[in-house]
Structure formats: structure tokens, C-alpha cells
Amino acid sequence: MSASSASATVPGATVAERAERAVTGMGDATPLGGSRAARPDPADPATAVVDDRGIVTGWSTGAERLLGYPRGEAVGSPVTRLIAPDAGSGDGLPDLSPAGTTALLRHRDGRPVPARVRAYPSVDRTGRAQRLLVVTSPEHSPPDLVTADEAFTQCRLPVILYDSALRAVRASAGAVRELGLGEERMRGRRVTDILPPHLCHRVEDGMGRVLASGEAEQFHVRGRARPDGPEKVWSVTVSPLTTPAGQVRHLEVSALDVTEQQLARERLALLNDVGAQVGSTLDVMRTAQEMADVTVGRLADFVTVDLLDSLCRGVEPRPSGTGTVPLRRVAQQSALPGVPEAVRAPGDVDDYPESAPPVRCLATGTPSLHRSEDAAIREWGRADPDRAEVVRGFGIHSIMVVPLRARGITLGVAVLVRHRREEPFSHDDLLLAEEIAARTAVAIDNARRYTLERGTALALQRSLLPSRFSAQEAVEAAHRYLPARTRAGLGGDWFDVIPLSGARVALVVGDVVGHGLRASATMGRLRTAVHTLADVDLPPDELLTHLDDLVTHLATEECTAYDEVDLDVPTGLIATCLYVVHDPVSSRCTAASAGHPPPVAVTPDGTAGFVDVPPGPPLGVGGLPFETVEWDVPPGSLLALYTDGLVQGAGHDLGRGLELLRRGLGRSAARPLETVCDELIRTLLPARPGDDVALLVARTRAFDADRVVTWDLPSDPAVVADARAQVLARLDAWRLRDAAFTAELVVSELVTNAIRYGQPPVQLRLIRGTALICEVSDGSGTAPHLRRARTYDEGGRGLLLVAQLAQRWGTRHHEGGKTIWAEIELAERDG
Known part of the structure; x- marks a missing residue:
């Protein structure tokens, strides 16, 4: 009820008071006794003021409209002019009071006007008595105060x-x-x-x-x-x-x-918060926990979210609906500290009996609303005494079971209960819980699919990266690979350590621009190509040139393939690569770069600096040559190769990252390589890197002079016997007598071929490592070819014999000609 409706029942402004204010002004008249509680209503049609002599001193517009007298004519005239003489008293006025009486008034044209007249005594400014007349038609009589009072009551x-x-x-x-x-x-x-x-x-x-x-x-x-x-x-x-x-x-x-309106607003606000807060990450358990956190305290007092165990193991969920169903608890929350109502911890698997409402909900996909005394809940309690004890102990009285369904698949079930709030769940609450569960299920399914796809991509990428390095003696190496933790997906970073001939080793780091399976697949193809080109023993700049041609060819193939099926995919294919070759015999490194950040070299005394490798164009750009650089590397030096994800991120820019990398390597020169990698990752990267990171750290080694011997041979077939003798003597000094027979045959064939088919100068070199390496160099660029000799052929069996006796063999070209090499497996040393 409004204030105006109630005002008739309490002291306040009256009709007479308001009418007087309209006629004479607020300061022109004061009711007798000084009270302002009796004034007329300005909405009344006619009001007039009459002094104690019966003269009209005030005249309202309503009075002029009712009786026809203009103000100038009415004011100053006797009131007897307005009222029939038989209705008046001594001053011409009838006996009037605030209660009012019916009288006949005289219109200016002489006709009588019936009206109801109320008189209110007052005084003017000088204190002289006067009366305020309020005139209304009989049909506009004031409201019945008794009726207004009854309306309020x-x-x-x-x-x-x-x-x-x-x-x-x-x-x-x-x-x-x-x-x-x-x-x-x-x-x-x-x-x-x-x-x-x-x-x-x-x-x-x-x-x-x-x-x-x-x-x-x-x-x-x-x-x-x-x-x-x-x-x-x-x-x-x-x-x-x-x-x-x-x-x-x-x-x-x-x-x-406003209970219904408020509940509707609260439900709408809850749905809005579910949409804003649930699914903030692509993590299944985190998403389910967000749903439980938002719901508890606003809809339910305790919430559990269980998913089918097969889904958590990466198998497409298919609930059978018969027998016990294993469900994995992925989230729970309570209005009570510590979630004391829970009988399972997150991550645990629980076998729900066939009669339990959650199993029926999974089988039918239909939500259900229960009271604790329902037959279904009692039957569940008999099959699960632990939960029955929780229901009794915490006074759980209302339960909702809601399926988590997305894209036609039932993923799990959510159970919501009340025990602190006395009101049971209503049908509207069940509809709200269904909507919350539907939104949560979509977010969980998105997270599940992302996890599966990311796991597949990560497995593919890890299968394309080296799980362990091939045995070699040129360097000691350690590596780290961290996939991106963003929704953009995995990148195309890779690294490798490839043994080369002559005890050398190639250190490789590359990065395919972009993310996703396309980048990972391209990375695998490039790594395979690098292995193949490294086996040919190409110099770093030539290797990158062939790799650049391959990337251009791959990009063309992709454009053609996707155009045929009208798929809109990026047409550019860009990659960077750094290729470094370390020779432990000469203690020198040779490197070439295709748009990749430069390596860091750290001397044994801790001096760290970036190697000035000429920055060639990225692979796939084409049109420009690649250049190499050589530098001496003291034994025990560190070489660090990396991708830009290590030095450029949210925490610092590229320049700051490079400086942090240089300082970190300088401080860690003498530490174990695994420790070096861990410290660099901890210093340079956030907990969740935004881009893939590949790091390869190698500590160089050098062969002592007594492990390498070189002979310059004249181009004379007679020197072959002398070469065999010198080799046997050296093997005897190295205590490698078991390899003498094989080495003698291999050296004899390689030296004979070099003298007969090659050009001077001819050089023989033996390197003692984990295998015995025999190298024969000559000035000819013609490479020998292995072929099958026919029965009556007098030659052609030399290389076949070498291939059968050696562990590996091959040819590498250089500016002065070629080198044919063979590795002979060594048994345990004599002595």
C-alpha cells in the first residue's frame, strides 16, 4: 500500500488546507489556533475567501468557472450576492462547517446552482477572522474516509x-x-x-x-x-x-x-557464471572441478562429477547400462570445509551397482530427482553402505542425478545434494542442473578431444625426434624438448646428433614455422632428409641448399593437394635450420645457418659468446646461397644450439633472452650437461611455455695425437706393400692385433684403388676410436661404385670385399678430391 493511500488515516494535510493555499497563497492565511492541519485540496473546483464583514476577498479560477463571476467583479462584493437569501445567516452565509452542507448558489445569469459548501475558519495576515469556502458539485463529494480505511485494513x-x-x-x-x-x-x-x-x-x-x-x-x-x-x-x-x-x-x-523473480535472477546469474568460468582450460579434471566450484553454495551443498573410466583412458565411452559401471571421480566440492561427505577422492575409480540412480542415468540419459526416503535411494544405500552412512550422517534429504552428455555421447554423471539448505530441490532446480550439466559436458568433451588430439600429435612428434643419440666420440651431448602448452598446438622444433665419417659429428637444430600436425609432419620429413644428406657427407652449406630445395618442393605439393579438395590452408612452408659439424681430430667446427639463431660457444675457462654464423635465408624462401664459417674449438668447450622458443617469450624479448642464455652458459661451463639444461630451462622459460623449445648442449672432445696417424703415399703400386706393413706395425702398437687381418685387406684395396684410379696426392690415415677408421684420400673427384663382379671378371671385387669386411664405408668429397673411408669393428683389446 502506498503512502498516499495511508495518509487519510493519519494526521496530515486536509482538503481545506490545500484549497486555502491555492486561493490565498501559503503565507496569506493561517487557520485559527495556528494549526496547518485544515486546508483544502487545490483540485477542488471552486474556492473563495470571505472576511468577517461578509465581503469576498479571494476568488479562484474554479469559482469563476462555476458561478460565472470574474475575479474583478467578485472580489469586494458582498457574499449575499452569491448565496440565496433564505440560506444565509446574518452575514449572508448559511450555517456552514468543514463537514459541509448543501446550498443553492446564484449564477451570474440568475439561475440557481446546487452545490456542497464547506467553510473553514481562518485569519488573514493582520489577524482578522475570515472564512475559506470550498464549493463542489454534489456528484464530486469527497471520498468516504471509512471506505479508505477499510481499503488499507x-x-x-x-x-x-x-x-x-x-x-x-x-x-x-x-x-x-x-x-x-x-x-x-x-x-x-x-x-x-x-x-x-x-x-x-x-x-x-x-x-x-x-x-x-x-x-x-x-x-x-x-x-x-x-x-x-x-x-x-x-x-x-x-x-x-x-x-x-x-x-x-x-x-x-x-x-x-519477489521470491520467484529473485530465484530466476539467481539461476540466470549462475548459468552466466557457468558459461564464463567452466571450460577456462582444456583440462578434463579442471573443467569438471570448475563446474563443482560454481554450483556449490548456490544450487547444491555437495556436488560430485564422475566420468566413465574408459573415457579417462582414451577409449570412446560406451556405457552398457548392465552390471556394475566403473566411474572415475574427477571433481567434487562441498559447502563444508574438507569435503567430508566424499567417499572417494578425485582420481579414484568406483564401481557403481546396477541399481544405483547414476547408472540408470547413464543408461537412459535422463536426469532424476530424489528424496532420501525414495525407494531408489534406499536400494542404493543397501548396495553401498558407505554412502548410506553419509546420507544419514549429514542429513542429506534431496538429491539430483544429471547426465553429462555432449554430441550424442554420455560422458559421465553429476550428483548434486542438499543437506544444509532445508528446501528440497524443485523441478526448476532440476532443469537448471540439466542446463549446467549440458554446458559442462560440452566443455569436458572439448577438453577430452583436445587431450586425445594433443596426445596423438605429441606421440607423433616424439616418434619423429631422437629418443637417444647414436654412439659417437666427438662430443658429449644432452638435450631438452618442451612442447608448447598453448591451444595453438605442437610446433615443428627438432634437434639431432648425427655421427659422420672420420669420427666427426653433426649437431642439428631446426624449427618449422607454425603449429599443429602439419608442422610436426614437416619436421619429421626434414629431419629424415637431413639424415640422408648427412650420410652423403655434404658440407653444411651444400646440405642446406638441398634442404631448401626440398622445402620448396614440399610446399608446392601441399598447395596442389589442398587445392584439389578445396581446403583453405596456409600455402607457405618456412623452416629454419642450423647445421654444425665438429671434427675431434682437428678440433674445428664448421657451421651454416638457414635463418636460425646463432650457436653459443663457451671455452673451458667460461668465456661465452655467439658464433658469427652468416645468417642465410630460411628454408623455403630460396634465391640466396648459404655460407659456412669455421672456427677452432678447444677440447672441453660447450656448444649450445637452440630454437627461438627458448630465448623469446612473454617474460623477456629476444635480446634479453639471448643475453640470459649467454650468461647462463658462462656460469655453467664446468657443470654436468644435464644440470646445464635444467638451469637454462628454469632461468629462461615460464611454467607453461607458449612455443616449442628445443635445446641441444654438447661438450667437445679431441683425439690425442697418438690416436691418429697419417701417411703420405707416392702414386706407385709398389707402395701398397709398404702401406700394409706400416698399418700392421701401428695396430701392433695400439694392441689391436685382432683387427690386423681385416685392416690389412681394407687398406690394401683402398690404397690400390686410389693409386690405380685416382690422382695424386694419395694419403692414408688411421683413427683409433670405438672403431678403427681407415681413410684413403686422393686428388680425383670420381667416386667408386660398388658392383657385382661376374664369374670371369678379373676385377671389381675390391669394394665388395671392403663392404663385407667393414662395419660401414663410404665416400666424402672435398675441395682437393675425395676420401674413401671404412670403419672396422674392434673387439676387446689385447694385453
């Missing part, structure tokens, strides 16, 4: 009027109904004596503020208006009832039941 809206002492004056029928107290019991009592404790303090505080400020307030309270009533949400309005002077004399407190 029977108002269905809870309304209570309070005086300035905050004590109840009146109460509507709606207040009586909601509070369960009669109006007589409420009258004279404060809010704290009427409302329950959880409501009264906020309401009374609001009343105090309104009483002090004179401004109405509106706020919401939640609770029970009486102990045995339902919990509701009330929109409470506290309005001041003021006197014409603006003084707050009474307060009106009205309450509107």
Missing part, C-alpha cells in the same frame, strides 16, 4: 505503519497473514518484536536511516517471516510520511514477495 500486500519511535501503528491484512500475528498484537511493538531475528535488524536499520534522511529506501531480505513459514525473498520499501513542513512523522514499511 484489507490490503493483501504486507504494509505496516510506524510512528517516529519505530512502533507499529497500523498493519494491513497482508501483514497479518504473512507474520501470523493479529494487528492488535503488532500495534505498539517495534520491528524486533515482530520479525524474526535474521530479518528485523536490517529492516530496523533501514527505518532508522529513512527517519533521519527523509528519503525512501528499498532493499531485499531473504528468510522466513515466521518460523513455520517458507523461506522467501522480500523487496522491502521504507517510505517516509511527512507533514507539509517536511517533517517525517510516520514510516510506511511495505514488503513485496
